[in-house]
Amino acid sequence: MILRRITEHVRTQNWFAVGLDFVIVVVGVFIGIQVSNWNDARVDEGRALAYLERISLDLDADLDTLADRQNFWGEVSRYGGTGLRYAQTGTADGTSHWTVLLAYFQASQVAEFITAQATYDELRSAGDLELIRNLEIRNALASYYNFGAAATVVERPAYREHVRGIIPMDIQTYIWDSCYESNASGFQRMFDCPSPVEQERAHEIVDELAGNVGLMQELRYWISTMHVAQLIANDRVAGATALKQMIAASGVATNASKRP
Incomplete structure (x- = not known):
């Protein structure tokens, strides 16, 4: 027309x-x-908000996992401390030899922490990082997800292999069945349980373990590593919390901001 x-x-x-x-x-x-x-622009803004909402959920998952791992690593360290004290003193320090034997085994447990970053990886692989126009948030995301200390929190120590090569299989099977449990989320729990063996046999086994100098060196190293893992976890908790607050301040509704 x-x-x-x-x-x-x-x-x-x-x-x-x-x-x-x-x-x-x-x-x-x-x-x-x-x-x-x-x-x-409105579509891009909507996509950016959707990404940030999903990242906030990933951070919630990290915080839940870190809380579990810190508790678990603390338990592993306490079990390890019980084993080292027996090796140093030769006495059960008011507990049974079964308690010490259980401690030697449980000190070999591991619980990995792997950052939940599927959303961030998707954001990067799609070339969509520039959708996040807030440069401070973008830099904070890069800093949080470019995690360089992962090896410490996924390590499987030599102590784990060696102590399990010494403790008799019937005792290990009993511990797995009666003194340990885990769920589909990877959360584990260790707990006390009655001894399945006579005290004399438990005494013999713990003396063999405690007298193994190389094994005790490996246990000492593993307890030290657990302490480092706790420090790293503290940093990860602080980083995830700060990033969630930054995302919430940008106007994205997070789980925390949705709570009444």
Whole structure:
């Protein structure tokens, strides 16, 4: 229709009307482009918010896992401390030899921490990092997810292999069945249980373990590693908490902000 009007105005040499028609066309095209840009920007903003909401959920998962791991690593360290004290003193320190034997085994347990970063990896692989226009948040994401201390919190110590090569299999099976449990989320629990063996046999086994100098060195190393893991976990908790607060401050609804 506008083309017909322009043609008619040219034919009648109504140049003012022709100019007005061109202005209308140009303005219409400009407005159309702007509306398209606004729509694209709104879509991008929605995608960015969706990413940040999912990242906030990933951070919640990290915080839950870290709380569990810190508790578990603390228990492993306490079991290890019981074993080392027996090796140093030669006495059960008011407990039974079975308690010490159980401690030697439970000190070999591991609980890995692996950052939940599927959303961030998706964001990067899709080339969508620039959707996060807040540079402070973008830098904080890179700092949190470029985690360089992972080896410490996923280590499987030599002590684990060696102590399990010494403790008789019937006792290990009993401990797995009666003194330990885990769930589908990877959360583990260790607990006290009655002795399945005579005290004399438990005494013989713990003396063999405690007298193994190399094994005690490995246990000492593992307890030290557990302490380092706790320090790393403290840093991860602080980082995840700060990042969640930053995301919430940007206007993204997080689990914490949704709570009444």
